[in-house]
Amino acid sequence: MWNHDSDEDGPTLARRCVVLVGVFVPLLGGIAAIALMWPLGGVGFLNLGLLLGGWLLTGLGVTVGLHRLFTHRSFDAPRWVQAIWLALGAAAAQGPPLEWCATHRRHHELSDQAGDPHSPHQHGAGWWGAIRGLMHAHFGWFFVHNVSPSTLQRYVPDLLQDPLLVRVSSLYPLWILLGLLLPALIGLLATGSWMGAWLGLLWGGLARICFVHHITWSINSICHTFGSQDFASDDQSRNNFICGAFGHGEGWHNNHHAFPYSARHGLQWWQFDLSWLVIQAMKCLGLAWSIRTPSAKAIEARRLVREPAPLASADTADTGARS
Numbered sequence: 077m078w079n080h081d082s083d084e085d086g087p088t089l090a091r092r093c094v095v096l097v098g099v100f101v102p103l104l105g106g107i108a109a110i111a112l113m114w115p116l117g118g119v120g121f122l123n124l125g126l127l128l129g130g131w132l133l134t135g136l137g138v139t140v141g142l143h144r145l146f147t148h149r150s151f152d153a154p155r156w157v158q159a160i161w162l163a164l165g166a167a168a169a170q171g172p173p174l175e176w177c178a179t180h181r182r183h184h185e186l187s188d189q190a191g192d193p194h195s196p197h198q199h200g201a202g203w204w205g206a207i208r209g210l211m212h213a214h215f216g217w218f219f220v221h222n223v224s225p226s227t228l229q230r231y232v233p234d235l236l237q238d239p240l241l242v243r244v245s246s247l248y249p250l251w252i253l254l255g256l257l258l259p260a261l262i263g264l265l266a267t268g269s270w271m272g273a274w275l276g277l278l279w280g281g282l283a284r285i286c287f288v289h290h291i292t293w294s295i296n297s298i299c300h301t302f303g304s305q306d307f308a309s310d311d312q313s314r315n316n317f318i319c320g321a322f323g324h325g326e327g328w329h330n331n332h333h334a335f336p337y338s339a340r341h342g343l344q345w346w347q348f349d350l351s352w353l354v355i356q357a358m359k360c361l362g363l364a365w366s367i368r369t370p371s372a373k374a375i376e377a378r379r380l381v382r383e384p385a386p387l388a389s390a391d392t393a394d395t396g397a398r399s
């Protein structure tokens with residue numbers, strides 16, 4: 077059995093300092109952007125566009141790229157498309173892509189059990205325990221969870237063989253820097269002023285990172301606490317409409333834990349899943365193939381039964397039909 081001791085040593089002091097900067101500087105930037113709305117008379121279309129455009133692009137970099145394409149191998153794509161998704165996902169400043177994928181695979185393996193990097197459960201009884209758990213799952217785990225070389229070997233041996241992923245991952249700070257400088261440059265060119273550049277950096281850079289951070293982290297905290305469970309997934313994962321909408325489809329988290337390989341998380345027509353729509357659009361353009369989804373039989377076999385059990389035989393070994 078895999079020994080997690082090397083990770084339980086925790087991150088070094090230097091790494092904790094980097095995490096502290098990574099978590100709180102975007103948060104302070106987001107607060108500053110909102111505070112400046114009063115003296116500046118609002119946010120303006122340009123800065124709102126930079127925020128929402130950056131949220132869409134880097135958010136999808138996390139959901140379509142880091143999560144569905146690389147962590148779960150839910151579909152395949154041309155190398156240049158993979159590179160774009162990887163760079164966009166890295167610009168979300170949630171850790172180097174290799175570490176992101178390793179941590180997430182470990183989360184699936186040990187979901188809500190001992191060793192899960194960011195479960196909100198088992199942090200004490202009562203309201204205080206619940207609050208502590210939510211804080212840990214949201215961002216506290218960054219300060220106690222380590223991703224050692226042996227963790228990478230254990231969870232992402234396939235990805236370590238991919239030169240593109242290793243290269244993009246090693247250039248992680250560059251993608252963050254570009255994600256900060258590009259909106260500043262757009263602000264500068266669009267307004268012809270340094271104030272425009274500063275506001276571009278603030279809204280399209282720091283506030284955007286903050287926004288995407290807390291949406292992604294809500295999948296770890298809120299979507300393992302609040303929402304409905306439609307499938308037997310052996311954990312506390314939940315489907316949450318709000319996280320589904322803001323998280324580009326990732327809020328259908330109980331669906332995802334039931335069928336981790338599936339490129340589609342919103343399994344019902346009304347479960348809005350932007351990432352799935354993007355993958356479908358990529359397929360139409362010939363930019364995605366080998367797309368894995370669960371069969372109707374597999375979905376029904378795992379559905380939590382609230383009425384008399386259906387006669388359908390269980391097919392939990394289903395690993396997804398490719399289309």
Ligand SMILES: [Zn+2]
Nearest residue numbers: 183296313329
């Ligand atoms: Zn989860």
Ligand SMILES: [Zn+2]
Nearest residue numbers: 180184332336
């Ligand atoms: Zn996953």
